[in-house]
Amino acid sequence: MTPFSSTATVPRSGKNQEDGLFLTLARAVTILAECDGLRSLSLPYPKEAQLALDRAIVHCLDNGWTPPKSLPELLSWCTQHRMGDTRFGLSPAPVTQDARWIDPVGLVPTRTSLELAPVGRPGRTEQDAIDSLAALEHKCRSIDGYSRCRQFLAHHPLITQEDRFDRRWRTTTWNKVRDLYEHVPEALVDHKKLVLCGSCGLPTRTRRDERESGPDTWCEGEDCPPGVPFRLLRNPAQCLILRRSLRAFLVTPARTEQDAMDEVGRLGLGHHLLVDSGLGTHHITGSQTRDCLVQVHDRHQPARLAGRISEEFSRATHPVLVVVPRRLADREGYRVAFETALSRECREQVTLTTPDDLERHLYPRNPPSDSDREDTHA
Known part of the structure; x- marks a missing residue:
C-alpha cells in the first residue's frame, strides 16, 4: 500500500x-x-x-x-x-x-x-505568512527592494548578536524586516539552550541530548539527513527568531527555490518575482523558451498543495511549473496524488517538477512527451 x-x-x-x-x-x-x-x-x-x-x-x-x-x-x-x-x-x-x-x-x-x-484555501499558519509578506512588500514599495528583504528572511531564520556585528550586515534591510522576528519562545528552549539543525538552520530537539541528527531527534524541517552535527546556542535570550509561519512556508522551501533559480540562470533565462504573488511566484522569460510561471514549495501533503495551486492558477494564461524538492517528488505516490487532486482547469496548465528537471519543461524543443509523463508518474 x-x-x-x-x-x-x-x-x-x-x-x-x-x-x-x-x-x-x-x-x-x-x-x-x-x-x-x-x-x-x-x-x-x-x-x-x-x-x-x-x-x-x-x-x-x-x-x-x-x-x-x-x-x-x-x-x-x-x-x-x-x-x-x-x-x-x-x-x-x-x-x-x-x-x-x-x-x-x-x-x-x-x-x-x-x-x-x-x-483550496490557506490554513491559519500559511495565511499568516502570506499576510506578513504582503505587508512587507507594501513597506518596500519596489519589487527589487522586496525581493532583497524576502531573500534575507529566507536565509536568516535566526538572528544572533554576532550576526548584527558582521560587516556584511544590511541595516537598511533589517529595519524593514525587524518586526517579523520575535524572542525565542520558551517552548523551543531546553535547559537555557537553543539547538539548531546543522542542515536547515531551524530549531531542533532531542530525546537524549544527541549531538547530531538521527532517528530520535526532531527539527522543524522534518526531512533533514541523519548524522549532521547540531549548532548549540547557549544564550537564546539574546537571539531573535523569525515567526513560525515564515519559517514553515518561506524558509523551508528556500533552498529548493535557490536551486531552481540557479538552474534558470544556468540556462540563460530571465526571471523576476511577480508583484502581489503571495508566498512568491516567478515569471520566467527567454528568447528561445516559452514564458511560464514558477512556484516553489516544500509540502508534505501533495493533495493539499494541488488544492492551493488549483485555486491560485485556475485562470492562468501561462504554463505553471510547481517545483518541489527531488526527495518529495520521488516519494511513492506523491506525483499521482498531486495530479489527481488538481482541478480539471489546471491539469493541462500545471506541471509538478524539480529544480534539476526544469530544462526539459522550459524549452519547447525538448518538451516532455506523453510517454515521458507516464514513465515519470509510474
Whole structure:
C-alpha cells in the first residue's frame, strides 16, 4: 500500500468531511502551540481547542470507544497516534497515513498540521505568512527592494548578536524586516539552550541530548539527513527568531527555490518575482523558451498543495511549473496524488517538477512527451 491514496479525489464544494474532526484537530493544535506551546496548557482553553475536544468525545462515543477525559489527554492521542488511525475519522483528502498532528519528540504541530486546511484555501499558519509578506512588500514599495528583504528572511531564520556585528550586515534591510522576528519562545528552549539543525538552520530537539541528527531527534524541517552535527546556542535570550509561519512556508522551501533559480540562470533565462504573488511566484522569460510561471514549495501533503495551486492558477494564461524538492517528488505516490487532486482547469496548465528537471519543461524543443509523463508518474 502506497503512503498516498491515489484513488481518492479532493472534494471541491459542499459541506463534507472538511468540516469534521480531522481538520478541527489540526487547527486546535496549531492554535494551542501559538498560545502556550504544547508542553503546558493554561485555562481558559481557546474555543477551537474546546471544540476539538467536544467533537472528539462525540466521535468516540458514537463509535463505542473510550473518549479522552481532558484536552491534555486529547493532545496525547494526537502525539501517539497517526492520521491513518480510524479513531480520528476518515481523512478528508489523501494524506500520508503515517503523518501525525504533533511530533512526539518536538512536541509541536507537525508540518502536515500546518498544511491542513479546507481545500483550496490557506490554513491559519500559511495565511499568516502570506499576510506578513504582503505587508512587507507594501513597506518596500519596489519589487527589487522586496525581493532583497524576502531573500534575507529566507536565509536568516535566526538572528544572533554576532550576526548584527558582521560587516556584511544590511541595516537598511533589517529595519524593514525587524518586526517579523520575535524572542525565542520558551517552548523551543531546553535547559537555557537553543539547538539548531546543522542542515536547515531551524530549531531542533532531542530525546537524549544527541549531538547530531538521527532517528530520535526532531527539527522543524522534518526531512533533514541523519548524522549532521547540531549548532548549540547557549544564550537564546539574546537571539531573535523569525515567526513560525515564515519559517514553515518561506524558509523551508528556500533552498529548493535557490536551486531552481540557479538552474534558470544556468540556462540563460530571465526571471523576476511577480508583484502581489503571495508566498512568491516567478515569471520566467527567454528568447528561445516559452514564458511560464514558477512556484516553489516544500509540502508534505501533495493533495493539499494541488488544492492551493488549483485555486491560485485556475485562470492562468501561462504554463505553471510547481517545483518541489527531488526527495518529495520521488516519494511513492506523491506525483499521482498531486495530479489527481488538481482541478480539471489546471491539469493541462500545471506541471509538478524539480529544480534539476526544469530544462526539459522550459524549452519547447525538448518538451516532455506523453510517454515521458507516464514513465515519470509510474
